[in-house]
Amino acid sequence: MAPSLFSSKTKLGSPGPVHKLFTRDSHNFKFHRLPTIDVDAPDCGPSGQVGNLNNIAAAETPAKLFPKLAWHFEDEDDDDVLQTMRMIKEYLIVVEDLDGAKFPPSPRAIGIYFVIPPEKTTISAEDLVKTKKGRFERVRVAERNLVGGFKYGDLDGQVWRPPKSMHRIHFQVMALSRTVDSGSLSEFPTINSFYGEVEGAVLGWGEWVGIYEKKTT
Template identity: 25%
Template sequence: MADQQQQQQPSERTRDRVYRGGRRVIGKVTSFVCNNDGKQILLSPAFRGIESHIKLYADDVGPPGSILRKKHTTDADDGGRLPHLSWTDANPANVKSYALLCEDLDATYPDHMNHGIFYNIPPARRNVTANDVEKQVGTNTPRLTATSWNFVTTHGSNTYLVPDPPANEATHRYVFTIISLNLTPLKFTRPNKVTKKEFHKAIEGKVISWGQWIGSLAPPADKNASAEGANDQASAGQASASAGETTAGQASAGGEASTGQTGIEGGRDYDRSLDCVQGQPMQDGN
């Protein structure tokens, strides 16, 4: 009976796909983008007078301002994952724990701004991988990651919300912030119901330092012109296919490019040699 009930429940990945599909539909009717710069955690009272002594890196993406690679977006075959993050701390003496946040500064709706909040990260850690933030299974404490870190749920009750800006919006900026704290563990009276607001309040007076890395991602609709060009190539490619040659245009028409270094996937234009979205990098702080 338990097995039948489990089969009737949609998988977490299925729920994520339904949610992402809804966001794309919403994006088609709301072409505006909200600017959430004033709501980012660095502007909260906890960071007043606190200087940055931490350098945060996205090792598998690039320098600050880089465009997120395909594997970090919902276009990835596995649904996307957190970039590999690492940091150096110039002032680690009194650090008792770290916290990591990801915020979408251009989220259309406020509850979509939080893409991940992880806390009680051990002070000896200097990196975070996608596996670290997977949800822990087989425990009575649902808000623990695979590495026993605590987390605040994102929209859809996920540990980490993979970037997927709605169609017809401007490029979104994703800010990853690492925070050093002078206490461990960070405790809450309701650890399984902690909110973003409660987390912000809890770290007041406990922040030692911080560091940031900013990435960006354009919605699929920003590549409509490229997609139309790919369709034209597909028509021309049918003729050469009879000679045994598969063109990039045919492949993109089938949702997959098999020749050349570029192709259209899910409406987004990727450079396959780099596995990243094409576009101009954003300047730091923009």
């Protein structure tokens, strides 16, 4: 299972503000302190391993730098887990850079993906392709669709923003008992828009932590 609190000191220095990550910094997770969803990145190796994202760092475009993720609930044969899984309406993925902001230290959202259907339990770079582009790449939320069959949060018009130096990236997968109300979101939703959307709807979560350093070729 992927570590729930990757805070070991590495050459990156301080453990970082793990407690401020989306899955830690909200009362929505008070009944879900520990992860119950296993998240793997088969092309990159174990969670938290230094350099594991470098396996895909020779990609020709930023979108290709997104690792393939796959997830499933632990103990799926357990009756309680099966009942929980039947309640899933969608998945939400929040990708945060633990070393994204230094003053004050705070995670930075570099990817937000929502209305992921419950039958979809994998995501890869091939999913993160826009179906429509707008002026200056600023697409309104109603039209912010990806070929993977879900939507993306606004990151200055980008689908995701891989870091440009060695950082710890938390890929957080959440199962929700209701769908995110796209109609209630602002036209350009940011990470703060989703705290209210998951209130009372979290059924479980898990994460995979990648140590990423962009390589030049």
